[in-house]
Amino acid sequence: xxxxxxxxxxxxxxxxxxxxxxxxxxxxxxxxxxxxxxxxxxxxxxxxxxxxxxxxxxxxxxxxxxxxxxxxxxxxxxxxxxxxxxxxxxxxx
Numbered sequence: 001x002x003x004x005x006x007x008x009x010x011x012x013x014x015x016x017x018x019x020x021x022x023x024x025x026x027x028x029x030x031x032x033x034x035x036x037x038x039x040x041x042x043x044x045x046x047x048x049x050x051x052x053x054x055x056x057x058x059x060x061x062x063x064x065x066x067x068x069x070x071x072x073x074x075x076x077x078x079x080x081x082x083x084x085x086x087x088x089x090x091x092x093x
Contacts, residue, residue, distance in 0.1 A: 004066075007048060008045045011045035012041070015042045022034040040081050051073075
């Protein structure tokens, strides 16, 4: 369960960094990608926090199920991130 809270904190920290990077850089495509990236991280952090709060007994009684669930959420977050920001990560040559 501690890992989940560390993950939530990391996603929030990453969102703050993305917001600050959005303020610092002038490229329109970079601004779009950073805003979207921060938004995805905030949504994921809120979702994980709600799961950790309301399903805390599941994390104690069924740890493997909980770990797979957290992994699935993070994997889905990564897939959505790459799908929406692909051109930013891998620009055309």
